[in-house]
Amino acid sequence: MDETCIVSADVVVESSARVIADGAIAWQGDTIAAVGTREELCDVYPKAEHQTLEGRAIFPSFVNAHTHLCLSHLHGAAPYDGNFAAWLQTVLHAILEWSEEDHANSLAEGLQQSLATGTGAAADILNDRLALPAYRGLPIGGTVFLQVTGFNPVVADVWMANIQQAFADLPNGADLGNLSLGISPHAPYSTSAKLYRECFRFAEEHDLLLMTHLAENTSEEDFLRRGTGVYRRMLRERGTWVPKWKPPDMTPVEYFEAEGVLTDRCIYAHVNYPSSSDIDLMAKRGITAVYCPRSHAFFHHAPHRMDEMVAAGIRVALGTDSLASNDSLGMLDEVKLCRERFPRMSAETIFDAGTIRGAEALRVTDKYGTLGPGKKASFVVVDVGEPVDASRAMEQLLSPESTIDQVFAWGQPIP
Numbered sequence: 001m002d003e004t005c006i007v008s009a010d011v012v013v014e015s016s017a018r019v020i021a022d023g024a025i026a027w028q029g030d031t032i033a034a035v036g037t038r039e040e041l042c043d044v045y046p047k048a049e050h051q052t053l054e055g056r057a058i059f060p061s062f063v064n065a066h067t068h069l070c071l072s073h074l075h076g077a078a079p080y081d082g083n084f085a086a087w088l089q090t091v092l093h094a095i096l097e098w099s100e101e102d103h104a105n106s107l108a109e110g111l112q113q114s115l116a117t118g119t120g121a122a123a124d125i126l127n128d129r130l131a132l133p134a135y136r137g138l139p140i141g142g143t144v145f146l147q148v149t150g151f152n153p154v155v156a157d158v159w160m161a162n163i164q165q166a167f168a169d170l171p172n173g174a175d176l177g178n179l180s181l182g183i184s185p186h187a188p189y190s191t192s193a194k195l196y197r198e199c200f201r202f203a204e205e206h207d208l209l210l211m212t213h214l215a216e217n218t219s220e221e222d223f224l225r226r227g228t229g230v231y232r233r234m235l236r237e238r239g240t241w242v243p244k245w246k247p248p249d250m251t252p253v254e255y256f257e258a259e260g261v262l263t264d265r266c267i268y269a270h271v272n273y274p275s276s277s278d279i280d281l282m283a284k285r286g287i288t289a290v291y292c293p294r295s296h297a298f299f300h301h302a303p304h305r306m307d308e309m310v311a312a313g314i315r316v317a318l319g320t321d322s323l324a325s326n327d328s329l330g331m332l333d334e335v336k337l338c339r340e341r342f343p344r345m346s347a348e349t350i351f352d353a354g355t356i357r358g359a360e361a362l363r364v365t366d367k368y369g370t371l372g373p374g375k376k377a378s379f380v381v382v383d384v385g386e387p388v389d390a391s392r393a394m395e396q397l398l399s400p401e402s403t404i405d406q407v408f409a410w411g412q413p414i415p
């Protein structure tokens, strides 16, 4: 059996519901054996290798509920001037130039940054499935979502054949470590209703998760209402416009509902512009929405309605989005900006959005999102910039002064 290791700290936050003063974590190999007070664990494991971290607090690793790690080399490459479609075109053009190796290197960089900043599990969208080996052997969990896109319904069959091949190539021996494979139809303005329905049908059949972009900006509703605006221009420029397509004249959320693709099997990124009735509908369907605070700020969106969504009973998780619209992949910066934007929301709600909510959406609560026996020994050691106070440790984590001191992933310190 693996040797037992213990770290103890002034405070261990096992979950938002359980904060332990003078706490400790004991683990064997990559798995937590126990979480309790320093005294308790020293009694149970007297021979364990014990590291004491003075003046520090330990939190579960974060769960990044929406990212595109393979775009990490695009940091700063696509400035935003108010036209999202133009920004997206710049991103798409840039990756068209990439070799398979460039793609893999960009992904590897994103993975490395994620681990170093305390992400334990991620919902990551991958453009090129040939880059999949980059995930192998890394102490990270969650789902890799293969992106599919195509506005012309005639390409749906080609994409589905491609997806079937990808899953056939990666049976049980997929060797993606602790990651699962999922599907990501891109967005309502880039992907046909037919391709959406097929992806959902395939995911249902194989019990897979999905992720998509939804109501990211106001142009999306213009497009679905009237078939006009920047997305129509973008599709025409790309030669994928479908002249006989009729706009459904609905909000993006209503459109998904009408197509049967608003379900709890899917994670919906952004949802920056829901109507109040959209919020009710999403709550009824039990969906997960992902707010990406810094990417949201990058695109100068109107205030997010996360607080109303949470109040309505929607599961809202947090994500970084890609480095093409963010300065880092650090989830600590996301929870901090979320706190700044929603000063009246409880620290627990925001902390949960950065940890357990994403784990629930990814169906990995047995391993990530909180600390506890049987879960992965993935956690962050934080200097909160003042003496740690168990009664407000989560608030201290969200304060501008907190910094990550050390990251452990699967029981190993990340350099």
Ligand SMILES: [Zn+2]
Binding pocket: 066, 067, 068, 213, 269, 321, 322
């Ligand atoms: Zn995205």
